[in-house]
Structures are given as structure tokens and as C-alpha cells.
Amino acid sequence: EAGVVQSPRYKIIEKKQPVAFWCNPISGHNTLYWYRQNLGQGPELLIRYENEEAVDDSQLPKDRFSAERLKGVDSTLKIQPAELGDSAVYLCASSLALGGSYNEQFFGPGTRLTVL
């Protein structure tokens, strides 16, 4: 079974430029997560989707970040414009969530973003 796929794996951009990350979750997983992980820290949730609905985006900086999950499968996370502080690893995860009880999450390899 294929795992969570993310691309690109690495991205280097200059500040104020836009950037986009793509995620393909495990087939059949209805819940998709985007996390940001800073060096030496644990992942912090940016947004969670159940199917195509964003059910938790309270941590997403909406002035510059946007996300979509068309047709409830693949998802894209965008930053426009990027700032120096956005340098981090962006992780996508998926799970099969049943009701209000959340099960294990399967993570992709992440995209390491460097903003110069």
C-alpha cells in the first residue's frame, strides 16, 4: 500500500514569493492534516479536513496561508507571500477517522521549506 505522498521534498524561495505544497493521502483515508514543524519542535496542526470540509483551521494564518482539498482526496497548501519565519518542514498526514475518536495518523516525508 502506498503511503502519503508529498511534493516537492525541498523548496528554497526568496521572501515575498509564493509557494505551494501538494499532498496525496493514503487511499480511503477521509481525514487529512497539514502540520508545520519547526526545528527541534513537534508538529503543529495548521488545518484538518474531513473529506473536503475544513473542520479545524484555527491555527492557519489566513492572511497568507490557504489550503484546499478538492474532491476530498489530494490537497494543496499555499503560502503567499512567504516570510522568513515560514521556514520549516510542512507535513501532511492522513487517517481513517471514525466519529469523534481519532486514530493513528500516517505521515508523509514532508516538504522542507527555506525562505531566504
Next chain:
Amino acid sequence: SQQGEEDPQALSIQEGENATMNCSYKTSINNLQWYRQNSGRGLVHLILIRSNEREKHSGRLRVTLDTSKKSSSLLITASRAADTASYFCATAGSAGGFKTIFGAGTRLFVKA
């Protein structure tokens, strides 16, 4: 903000020794999960323990949960060099809308 706090922040042991990591959290939970992250494989789920469970085993891993103290521990027995990684606890509960919140992690180094 992160709910789980791991202790210690870093741990260095010899191969064959046991490693114990602790996690404390603040609000009520539905379950607590432990993940491992190393540069080779990214974040991998290790074990999930539900709020009505007190102990769980998986291979060389033993997890305990004390909801009265809002704490959990992860024990790795007979450690191997391949166990070198960062270990994170993640709590999921109704507080915060069933959000899974990760701690900052314990960095384990196992010397061969």
C-alpha cells in the same frame, strides 16, 4: 500551543539498556499516541493508548497512562542503535475539538 510535554528533552544510553520517556498533558483526553521520527523514515506511529486503558505493550515498547496525573510513559526495552530518534507524545481529546496535539519530543541517542 502544545499540550504534551516530554521529559527528558534528550537522553543518551548504551545499546541494550532501557529507555524511559515521560509525557505530561493538561486537559482531558480521548487517547494518547506515541510517534517516532528519524531522518530516514519521517514520523511513524508507534502505539495508541485510550483513556480507559492503563498499560499497553507492542514488541519492545511499553506505554502506561495515568489519567489522574495526566501523564504517560514510554519504555523501550533492550534498546538498539536503530532506536535513535526523536519520540513525540500526541494527545487527542474533546478539548480543542478532537485536535491531536504534539509535544516537543525527547531526543534519544543509543550508542552502539
